Amino acid sequence: MAELSLISQEVQQIAEAISLAVGCDVEVIDDARTRMAATGTIKHTQGQKLSHGHVYQYALQNKQTVIVDYPGRHFLCSSCIIAKECYYLLTIAAPILVDGSPVGVLAVIAFDTETANQIRQKMVNLTDFVERMASLMAAKIKEYRLLKSLDLAMAELTGILNKVEKGLVAFSADGNVLHFNKTAVDLLGLGNHPDIARGIQAAAGHFIGMDSQSRPSVVTLGLKSLLLDVETIAISGDAQSETLTLVSFRDYAAVKKTASCMTIAARPITFTDILTQNAGMQKLINFAKKIAKSSSTVLLRGESGTGKELFARAIHYESGRSGPFIPINCGAIPETLLESEFFGYDSGAFTGARREGKPGKFELAEGGTLFLDELGTMPIHLQSKLLRVLEERRVERLGGKQSFAVDVRIVAATNENLEELVQAGRFREDLFFRVNVIPIYLLPLRERVEDIPLLAAYYLNHYFEKMGKKIDRLAVEVEEAMMTYEWPGNIREFANVLEYAVNVEESSVLTLNSLPSQFDKAPAKASNPQYQTKRQELRNLLHEHGWGKAGKQQAAEILGVSLATIYRWVNAFNLKPK
Template sequence: MLGLSAIRDTVMNVAEAITAALEIETEIVDANLEIIGGTGRYTHKIGSFEEDGNIDSGAIYGKLLKSGRNYVCVDPESDLEYDPQEGEMAEICCPIKLEGMIVGLIGLVAFNEEQRDKIVMNKDTLTLFLERMAELLASKLSESEKRNQLQSIVESIHEGLIAIDNDCRIKSCNYEAEKLLGIKREFIEGSLLSEIWEIKDAERVIKSGIAAKDKEVIYRGRGEAEKRFLCSVVPIQAENREMRGFSALGAMILFQNISEVRERMYQMTGVDKHTTFQDIIGVSDPMLRAKRRTLQVSSSDSTILITGESGTGKELFARAIHAESPRNGYPFIAINCGAIPEMLLESELFGYEKGAFTGADSRGKPGKFEIAHKGTIFLDEIGDLPLHLQVKLLHAIQNRRIERVGSISPIDIDVRIIAATNKNLEKMIAAREFREDLFFRLNVIPIQIPPLRERDGDIELLLNYALDKFNKLLGKKIQRFSHDALRSLLNYGWPGNVRELENVVEYAINMEMSEEINKGNLPDKILRLQRSTGGRISLKEKLDDYQRVLIEECLNETGRSTEDKIIAAKKLGISESTLYRRIRELGIRG
């Protein structure tokens, strides 16, 4: 609780007012016996202590601070409790109480006969008067305490706060507002809002009394790069709204750095489950080499390009890199450059301003780069990025800045970039389908993920892991693979890698009714390897199986409509007529 020293000016004003009204000297002390206010001979004693500051000395003020009673002395010589030190002839003393505690005393002290006569003749009235003055000081102290508590809250919040009156003049602000705007408080307070920051909603909120919440607002300081804030303008309503119509007395502007808001949201929601290198299953030499090399570069901020066939787990490696990096407390944002229509990809990556295109959100929208601020962005299927966006990505990497669609103002970004592809980018460069300068920017640290067929010893581990995983997901209790089923699975070439392996195990668990997965419940494409030829299979059959998996995977990604098949043919590097012919020959669902 605050002491009377917190309202020292008010205490002095009350003491002077009492003396002016009664022509009797006044002394006001706090709970520590410090003289906070006084008149006459007490003026020069302000700041010193009565009774040596010892509340347990047995002197009268110490007793009154303990008991909380009123005290009247009209004859110091006969009053055993009173011990005059400076020729005091009479005194009335009243405790100042706040919330049941004694926070000080007010004393009316007579030093001449005239003053003594006033106390003797009017002691009851003067005692009541002092009680009211004590209540006044207590209420002022309470107000000050609440104001200090409110100020402490205002200063401790993570948001910048600016209070304006109904003329949009700034009445006060907090430290966070100073810090975010980069302007000292003395230059903010007293200025018109428009002189500091153009917030169009402020005047409308004051007139309508309706808050404007969570809007993105740009601040442009003198000679500084623009800053983006998440801003709310809340009206300060009059107590009697009927008398004031719909207008407000003013408004509070609350704002935060938009990047920091996203960081806190990410940290609070914990949406990204960290994947570590221990979560990547594999003990084969090629896999251990890939994990060792990737772990070695995790702590760096350099750009990484992960290459490998579809289904090898490139995103898993990217997540593990992020989890082992100093950025692991910030977002990991993944975007598949080949899965988003070209016309939408730019706005997904870089965001857009309001009104940037037909159908755009009226508030604008941040892109993946902004959302990933201080974290990691994973650009999967980077080989599918259109050429005009390759230029924009190159500039973002080089300058550490991006521009939203429809904006001319750059936004600083702090992200680590990990890209991945299953394509041969060097061949694409030769065919002028991928920019060489972008390739060099991305390929600072190349990581090659081995295909499953080269990972001796890992297939059985992955099969058992997938068995356990899908048992839990599907509510089954299948214990193992039969000997024949396991031999068929180990002999399979796995063109779709780990993703295909998981699909096969999930299919088999759905089909199997016993405690072990039998060979007969494996997919047909695996059973075809175990024909009467003793498991031998021709090159044509192997090629057909491989093509079937590739086409199925591509169609699953693009879709199966006529337009989707045009895209699929382009991705597969074959003509549309060839795609339709192979779909028909291989028995693929169209």
């Protein structure tokens, strides 16, 4: 590569300076024999390729200065095509060496006898001067290489920093902006600012005085909340050291969304995931769909194991809210940690707190749904803080100095009688009224026994996929036993019973022998009012419409179940025409 062309302007300037200093013409030839610089008589030939140049070629190849006095007499002139009419009366040619590699030749030339005689009088000093000027040109090339290398390194660094999803601004010790990345410009909304550096100085300059103990974890700039970090960096050099301040910040909403990903189900839960043929449950689902898009608080009530969280997730999905679904079990977290889990904390809020603080569940649920499970177990002192958040829609972290607005839909759940807890002084009455805006009472499994065949089919397939053990169906007596059982643990207990039975069963049909021990003590059919109600309802329909296939089909349509389910119920209820 003709590196002299990269500094062509400097090369010509140096050549002109040499010519002026020594009073003779100067030319610079690159390693491809192109005249890169020229003065005086030959200046008009700059950029032309030499047709001769044995002297210059020798200087390049041997990396040494060549002096040719009285042209035609030097051994290098013997093969030159202009040897007999050479107009170069005297030449001092010094190679330009960059890290030992020749890149060109600097030559001082005399085209007339007077100039040649002047050069001969100071040959030694002038030769040394030409060699020094050749070294100067080599140094210029090395400087250019270094600057290009630094430019490339800076471009690479800038490219990397611009890919970082965190705004970065570096300040000098006196508070001036040294560097910033594209993310910082975007987060600060300065893309169209006429002077971005000045805009950043104005927007983020006041952060540099905040140390790790006093700075807020979350700051607000305009309409955007930023999670801020400030760090002092000492840089030591050979001659001096410098202290920089690095300010980094992230979009707080994006941080919360990322942090909440671990709490989100692998796939969205919808109302189609709630398996039921029960008219009462279908009515509840239709009601829940109707209120899902509202921002009003929902209270899911029902016994343990009835699927309240599944229902809550379905409401969240149906709501269309863009934020995450964040569940928190009020009864599973130690009371000493519950407040920080709910509201988060700032740096230094308590011993052992993270330096950068921690967002609470309300913050993580921004734009989405916060599911408060086992609400009735919440400590009374925390209930007052929850009430304030529900009323004001603002949250203040532990140890924080400022509150901030939150857009969160609350879905709460309890299996306790909150009215009794209010009477006993264990639950605030004002909070009860605040959360009981839209109550939904989920049915226990014993009141939806027609769903047992449907649930059984689902769980048999689920455990087949999990265990690789294929059970085709329930035996008729198993289905009858399940429909007469009280199911105190509801669907959670039902799933565990099926898992136990699949592990034990050795055939492709699940039999009574595979059921766990509680079924040996199951109450008689007559003691289960729901069983008797369903049995009598089906008997009446079949008496009215007939015991044949057509009558069973009509009964299935009235009850909203399949014909196959009617046949199973006839067997399970031991129904026969009179």
